[in-house]
Amino acid sequence: MMLYKRYLTLFVLTFVLVSVFAIPALTDESDALTIYSGRNESLIGPILAQFTEDTGIAVEVLYGGTSAVANQILTEGDNSPADVFIAQDGGALGALAAADLLSELPEATLDRVIDPAFVSPDGVWVGLSGRARVLVYGPETLEAMALELPGSILDFTGEEWRGVVGWAPANASFVSNVTAMRILLGDEETSQWLGDMIANDVQSYPKNTPIVQAVIDGEIAVGLVNHYYLFRFLAEDPDITAALHFFLDGDPGALINMAGAAILKTSDQPDRALMLVDYLLSDDAQEYFASTTFEYPLVETVEPAVDVPSLDEIESPDIDLSDLDDLQGTLELIEESGALD
Amino acid sequence: MEHSGLIPTQLRRYRDRGAPDLHLQFGNRQLAQLVSVVLVAVVMTPVAFIIIRAIGAGQEGIEYLLQARNLRIVGNSIALMVTVTFLASLIGVPFAWLTSRSDLPGQRIWLVLGLLAMVIPSYLTAVTFTDAFGPKGALQQLLEPIGVDRLPNIKGFVGACLTLTFVTFPYVLLPVRAALLYSDRSLEEAGHSLGLNRWQVFAKITLPQLQPALAAGMLMVALYCLADFGAVAVMRFNAFTRAIFLQTESFRMDKASVLALVLVAMTVLILMLRSRVQHRGRHYRIGTGANRQLQTVQLGKWRLPAMLFCGTVVFVGVFIPLLVLLDWLSGRTLTNPIHVSMTELLRNTVGVSTISALTVAVAALPLALLALRASSRIDRWLVNLAYTGNVLPSIVIALALVFFASQNLLSLYQTLPLLIIGYSIRYLPFSIGATHSAFAQINPRYEEAARSLGLSARAALLRITLPLARGGILAGLALVFLNVMKELPTTLILRPIGFRTFATRIWSAYDEAFLSSIALPGFVLILVSGLVLIVILRHNDSLH
Numbered sequence: 001m002m003l004y005k006r007y008l009t010l011f012v013l014t015f016v017l018v019s020v021f022a023i024p025a026l027t028d029e030s031d032a033l034t035i036y037s038g039r040n041e042s043l044i045g046p047i048l049a050q051f052t053e054d055t056g057i058a059v060e061v062l063y064g065g066t067s068a069v070a071n072q073i074l075t076e077g078d079n080s081p082a083d084v085f086i087a088q089d090g091g092a093l094g095a096l097a098a099a100d101l102l103s104e105l106p107e108a109t110l111d112r113v114i115d116p117a118f119v120s121p122d123g124v125w126v127g128l129s130g131r132a133r134v135l136v137y138g139p140e141t142l143e144a145m146a147l148e149l150p151g152s153i154l155d156f157t158g159e160e161w162r163g164v165v166g167w168a169p170a171n172a173s174f175v176s177n178v179t180a181m182r183i184l185l186g187d188e189e190t191s192q193w194l195g196d197m198i199a200n201d202v203q204s205y206p207k208n209t210p211i212v213q214a215v216i217d218g219e220i221a222v223g224l225v226n227h228y229y230l231f232r233f234l235a236e237d238p239d240i241t242a243a244l245h246f247f248l249d250g251d252p253g254a255l256i257n258m259a260g261a262a263i264l265k266t267s268d269q270p271d272r273a274l275m276l277v278d279y280l281l282s283d284d285a286q287e288y289f290a291s292t293t294f295e296y297p298l299v300e301t302v303e304p305a306v307d308v309p310s311l312d313e314i315e316s317p318d319i320d321l322s323d324l325d326d327l328q329g330t331l332e333l334i335e336e337s338g339a340l341d
Numbered sequence: 342m343e344h345s346g347l348i349p350t351q352l353r354r355y356r357d358r359g360a361p362d363l364h365l366q367f368g369n370r371q372l373a374q375l376v377s378v379v380l381v382a383v384v385m386t387p388v389a390f391i392i393i394r395a396i397g398a399g400q401e402g403i404e405y406l407l408q409a410r411n412l413r414i415v416g417n418s419i420a421l422m423v424t425v426t427f428l429a430s431l432i433g434v435p436f437a438w439l440t441s442r443s444d445l446p447g448q449r450i451w452l453v454l455g456l457l458a459m460v461i462p463s464y465l466t467a468v469t470f471t472d473a474f475g476p477k478g479a480l481q482q483l484l485e486p487i488g489v490d491r492l493p494n495i496k497g498f499v500g501a502c503l504t505l506t507f508v509t510f511p512y513v514l515l516p517v518r519a520a521l522l523y524s525d526r527s528l529e530e531a532g533h534s535l536g537l538n539r540w541q542v543f544a545k546i547t548l549p550q551l552q553p554a555l556a557a558g559m560l561m562v563a564l565y566c567l568a569d570f571g572a573v574a575v576m577r578f579n580a581f582t583r584a585i586f587l588q589t590e591s592f593r594m595d596k597a598s599v600l601a602l603v604l605v606a607m608t609v610l611i612l613m614l615r616s617r618v619q620h621r622g623r624h625y626r627i628g629t630g631a632n633r634q635l636q637t638v639q640l641g642k643w644r645l646p647a648m649l650f651c652g653t654v655v656f657v658g659v660f661i662p663l664l665v666l667l668d669w670l671s672g673r674t675l676t677n678p679i680h681v682s683m684t685e686l687l688r689n690t691v692g693v694s695t696i697s698a699l700t701v702a703v704a705a706l707p708l709a710l711l712a713l714r715a716s717s718r719i720d721r722w723l724v725n726l727a728y729t730g731n732v733l734p735s736i737v738i739a740l741a742l743v744f745f746a747s748q749n750l751l752s753l754y755q756t757l758p759l760l761i762i763g764y765s766i767r768y769l770p771f772s773i774g775a776t777h778s779a780f781a782q783i784n785p786r787y788e789e790a791a792r793s794l795g796l797s798a799r800a801a802l803l804r805i806t807l808p809l810a811r812g813g814i815l816a817g818l819a820l821v822f823l824n825v826m827k828e829l830p831t832t833l834i835l836r837p838i839g840f841r842t843f844a845t846r847i848w849s850a851y852d853e854a855f856l857s858s859i860a861l862p863g864f865v866l867i868l869v870s871g872l873v874l875i876v877i878l879r880h881n882d883s884l885h
Contacts, residue, residue, distance in 0.1 A: 034838065040853055045679045062755075062838045063849070068590045075592040079751055163494075170587070203494065204577055209675065210854035218491070219476045236675060331591070338410055340587055341579040 032058035033272050036073060036082040038066025038172055039259055040207070044086060047288050051279050057272055066092045066172030067331055073264070074099055083267035084276055086128070088259045089176040093125040094325025102262040103270060105277065112281040113298045115311070118258050121322050127258035128280050129289040130296030132314050133177050135245040135253065136230055137222040138215045145221060149245050153224065153253030157196035166203045166211040166223035169339035173208070173226050173257060179330045180319050181252045187333065194337035204339065215242050224253065231294035231306050246309060250317040258298070258321065370714075373707040377723045380704050384729050384766050387741030388605070394598035394744070402599040411584075415603065418580045421501055421573070422566040428506040429562045430555065432654055433513025438543075439647050440514075441521040444637045446644075451651045452518075456878070458658030459511035460870035462827040462844065464571025465863050466658075467504040468851050469665035471496060471575065474503070479665070500576035507658035508572065509565050513558035520554035521547070539638070560615050567608055568734035570830040575851065581607075582736045586830060589740040597744075601737040608732040663867070670860035677850055677858035681841055686862060690826055690842040691869070693757065697764040698772075698822040702814060704765060705772035712777045728770045735767050739834035760835040764828060768821045775820065779813020780806065816877055823873045826866070 037044055041063045048059050062069065062082075070092040073080050085102075087093045096102050102124035110119050110126055118127030137149065147160060156165045168174050181190040203220050205211045211223035212230055222245075233240050247254040261280060263273045279285055286297040291305040304310070334340065395402055405411060439445045440452045458466075473479045476491045484492075495503065528550070532542040548555075570582040577583075581604040588597035640647050712724040730738070742763050746754040753759040783806055791801040807814075829844045836845065843866040850858040 041679050041849065042677055042853055042855070060838045064590065068592070071592040075594070076747055079747065079754075081755065203496075206852050207854070210852075213675070213854040213856075217475075217477045219494075233675060336410070341410060341413070341584075 031269075032060045033083050033269060033276060034081045035059055035061045035084045035086060035276070036069045036080075037061050037063050037086040038069045038092060039063075039086050039088045043293050046292070047280065047285050050284075050288075051276060055275060055279070057275065059276075065170060067170075067175055067327060070095055070327060073101060077101075078266060080264060080266050082264050083269060083273040084261060084263055086259070086261045087125075087172065089172045089257050089324070090125075090127075090260060090321035091176040091179050091324035091327050091330070092172060093120070093260050093262055094322050095327040096262065097122060097124045097322075098325050101265055103265045103267070105263065106274070109274065109278055109281065112278075114300050115298065117321060118260070118298050120262075125260050125262035126277065126281070127260045127298050127321075129259045129286075129293070130298055130311055131173070131226045131228060131257055131259065132246065132296075132308075132311070132316070133173065133253055133255045133257065134225060134227045135222050135247065136212050136215050136225050136242055137245055138218060138220075138242050140241055141215070141218050141221040147221060149222075151249075152247060152251045154193060154251075156202070156222075157193065157200050159200070161200060161221075163201040163203065164221040165197070165200070166205055166214055166220040167197070167339075168205050168207050168211060168225075169334055171207055174224065175327070175330050175334065176257055176324045177224070177252065177255050178334060179324045179326060180255045180317060182326070182330060182333070183319055183323060184252050184317055191333055191337060194334065194339055198338055212242065216240055226257075227308060228294035228306075235294075244308075246314055248315045250315055252317055254314055254316045255319065256311060256314060256316040257324075259295070373710050374720070374723070376707040377711055377727065380708065380769075381723055381726045383762065384727055384769060386745065387733060387738045387766060388729060390741045390745050391598045391601050391605070391737065394594055395602040398595035398599055402595060405596055406599050406603065411600070414579055414581055414584050414600070415607075417498075417578065418567060418604070418607070421498070421505070421578065421580055422563050424502050425505040425509060425566045426559050426562045428502065429510040430513050430559055432506065432510040433558060434517055434551070434555065436510065436651060436654060437514045437518035437521055438547075439651060441518045442638050443640050443647065444644075445640060445647055445651070451655065452514075453878070454655045454659055455514055455651070456511050456874060457867075457871060458507055458655070459509075460823065460827075460874050461508065461659065461662050461867055462571060462829065462847075462870075463504060463508045463569050464575055464829055464844075464851070465666075465847060465859075465866070466508050466662050467500065467572040467575035468847075468856075468859065469662040470500060470504055472665050472669075472856070473661050474500075479668075496577050498578055501573050501578035501580070504572040504576060505566055505569060507654075508569075509562040510654070510658070512561040512565065513555065516554040516558045516561075517551055520551050524550045556615065560611070563611055564608060564731075567604065567611070568736075570734075570736050582734060582830070585736050585740060586834075589736070589743070589834060592744075594740075594744050597740050601740060604734060605732055605737060608734070612732060662863075666860045666863045669856045670864075672857045675853075675855050675857070677853070677855040681846060683861065683865065686841060686843050686846055687865065689840060690844070690866075693760065693764075693842065694822045694825040697761050697768070697825045698818045700761055701765050701768050701772040701821050702776070702818045704769060705776045705817070708769075708773045709776035709780055712773060713780045724773070727773060730767045731770045733767065735763070735828060736830040736834075738763050738766050739831045743834050755837050757837055757840070760832065760837070760840075763831045763835045764821075764825045767828075767831065768824055771820050771824070772814075772817045775817025776810065776814050779810035779817075782813070783809045819873050819876045823870055823877070826870065826873075 035048065041061070045061070048061060051057065052059055064072070066088045069085070070087065073082055073085060073096060076082075085093070085096060093102075097120060104123050105126055107123075110123055113119050113127055118130065120126065135149070135153070141164070142149070145164065147164075150156065150158075150161075155161070178190060178194070181193065185193075203214070205214065205223075208225040208229045209232075211220075211225050212233055214220045215223050216233060227244060230242055230244055233242070261277050263270055263277065267273050281299060283299065283301050286299045286302040289295045290297045290302055294306050296304050296311055398405070436451075436455055440448045440455070445451065471478075474492065474495045475481070476494055478492070481489060481492045524547075529542050529546050532546045537545065568582065570586060573580040573583045574586065581600060585597050585600045585604065588600065708724055708727045711720045714720075742759055743754075746759055753762075787809065788801045788805050791805045792798065796804065826842075827844060829848060832842055832844050833848060836842070843862045846862045847859050847866070850856070850862075
């Protein structure tokens with residue numbers, strides 16, 4: 001019978017030990033570089049793994065929506081464990097820059113990017129890859145419904161588009177698209193458009209990939225997405241019937257944006273953080289963005305890998321990416337429109 | 342106290358005066374109280390925090406709440422809860438009757454299959470339903486020959502109701518079936534002999550007798566609906582949990598706290614409503630009666646419809662999710678390029694679930710002892726407060742802990758212990774309940790005998806009571822394990838960076854439409870859950 005008691009003591013002791021020491025030790029690598037990523041793991045994960053392999057620097061990555069992660073950093077403030085912030089749009093980086101949370105990057109790093117549009121005016125963030133907002137459409141579905149591609153995203157409030165347009169209202173790329181609309185059209189008209197879209201039964205999805213999937217499945221006719229998602233599907237199945245439409249004439253739907261990175265002021269290892277940012281601007285990493293995620297590389301030495309109009313050819317609206325920093329304002333506008341409900 | 346007649350007179354007088362019981366009179370009582378106070382303090386932290394934050398939001402918080410959009414959330418949650426509770430009863434009661442009172446072939450198989458619907462996590466059921474019943478889903482393909490070009494989108498209220506109904510009907514099935522098996526059948530016989538037909542007997546005699554069990558089941562369903570995150574998130578139905586998650590994810594503490602406080606208040610309100618209803622009327626038998634086997638009801642020409650009914654329920658609730666997963670396994674969609682080994686997922690999921698279940702089981706011990714031998718008002722209050730987890734949906738606990746830790750307890754922020762604390766607060770009541778009833782079933786004479794033979798109180802507890810209660814404690818442990826393993830919102834919000842479980846893997850795959858990557862983790866999760874369910878069922882009397 002004493003065995004039982006001994007067994008119990010042993011068991012309690014073991015589990016206390018395990019829970020306090022072993023498991024946290026398994027997951028906690030305290031000298032790892034902590035990255036807060038607003039980009040999906042499927043897009044940025046492989047190149048971060050490559051970074052670890054090439055440099056021996058371990059990384060811990062928190063994945064979330066760009067706006068959510070930016071908010072998390074703002075809330076954590078001085079306590080933030082993050083060293084590097086990777087965002088999928090310029091607006092979130094701008095918001096953190098405005099809150100004075102980002103440290104300045106060296107000239108050499110900033111100079112890698114040719115187009116100054118993709119570099120922070122204060123030198124606190126830098127673009128990693130470019131992307132264009134486009135319309136993805138299913139030609140067969142459009143034909144079956146006798147619909148024609150519209151000239152502007154403002155046209156989707158028309159009755160003929162009821163229930164067949166998809167968007168991802170919580171997604172950062174969409175959010176900055178709305179910020180751009182606010183700058184171009186004003187808050188009132190933007191708000192009106194959001195409301196009209198919802199009244200027109202626009203279909204909501206969590207992210208861009210599900211939108212493209214839904215267009216391919218014929219669930220919806222068109223979707224507002226970034227340009228590169230379709231190519232990921234085509235890479236797996238070239239027979240997919242879906243295509244991209246670039247809006248013209250500086251339409252708000254043709255916004256060019258970027259994914260970018262910044263180093264937090266609170267980082268306790270800024271040197272290694274900079275190594276990561278430089279790595280992501282290296283030819284190898286830019287090649288990865290071009291050929292694997294099908295984005296626009298931003299350095300001079302690497303060309304886009306897929307057949308898309310060059311960034312210069314896109315008739316994008318005339319907007320400075322650094323002006324897209326009113327993240328909170330846009331989030332509130334979207335929330336109040338009921339798009340997230 | 343069913344055993345009190347067997348206790349020597351002197352001891353009984355002792356107990357009648359409400360004096361401390363054997364276990365707890367020799368210093369153990371103070372220890373149990375002390376530990377309980379600490380535990381209750383931890384359990385109460387999230388509520389306290391939410392209340393403080395919500396009050397701190399003040400005027401702005403009230404204005405936020407009164408916006409039409411947010412008032413709609415209240416309406417949405419209530420509508421969802423009422424509809425699902427009704428539908429789940431509509432399925433659960435006949436299912437329970439067919440698998441207990443009728444001559445339905447293969448009763449036990451139907452029962453186990455029906456219960457399987459309960460272990461499939463709601464987010465998994467929801468994701469598979471959106472695929473199967475989507476505008477261009479399997480159902481539409483099936484209907485294509487008869488000219489159905491596309492189906493209306495089920496996302497929203499319809500989809501959330503559909504999902505939750507099939508996930509929760511077993512919560513009605515279980516208690517109602519138990520009540521049908523053990524209720525006094527002589528009343529029904531009397532009904533028959535007085536000329537009522539079968540339906541009348543059911544409506545006028547059986548159903549009223551079932552009322553407490555049905556009410557208990559419906560309460561479980563209602564609370565489940567209020568607390569569930571997975572189904573409403575996938576179906577994009579703006580119920581409380583989803584709204585709170587959106588705010589929490591963006592670290593908007595005040596708004597999240599205001600919403601959470603209203604949700605908790607609603608949960609408490611429903612529990613209060615329950616206790617008012619429950620204390621009305623009498624449903625137990627007065628005499629002992631004879632618990633004899635009543636002949637089962639011959640279904641006759643109803644046999645086919647009955648089998649069709651059970652078949653449809655099981656097909657939709659269990660086989661559609663499994664079939665859709667199977668379809669995805671064949672890989673007709675994008676796969677997640679990030680490879681995560683099944684071993685890692687299994688180790689993390691099972692590891693964290695085991696540790697949480699053990700933590701909860703150990704924490705429940707002093708509280709269960711206090712519950713059993715509660716003799717002072719303080720004891721009773723401690724036990725009641727420890728049940729707080731029952732009124733706190735996981736999302737509320739998670740949001741409180743993540744904010745609390747990020748502001749005041751950095752050393753725990755984004756660590757595994759915080760995640761385990763989150764699970765533990767939520768599921769502590771499960772374990773206290775199981776342990777308490779296991780203790781209550783032990784004849785105190787065993788322990789008294791041990792004491793009289795010279796064992797100390799502590800030794801008697803460890804060597805007599807605990808081993809005897811082992812079965813019940815283990816069943817509680819398995820129940821907590823099962824729930825932690827499926828738990829989504831707590832894991833999403835509190836997990837350490839880079840910590841992946843089946844639930845988070847499925848969630849991120851759903852998020853990016855990597856449906857093929859949902860399949861394997863989904864299958865393994867259902868498989869492990871099914872095994873745990875069997876362990877629990879073996880302990881559950883209602884199945885014998």
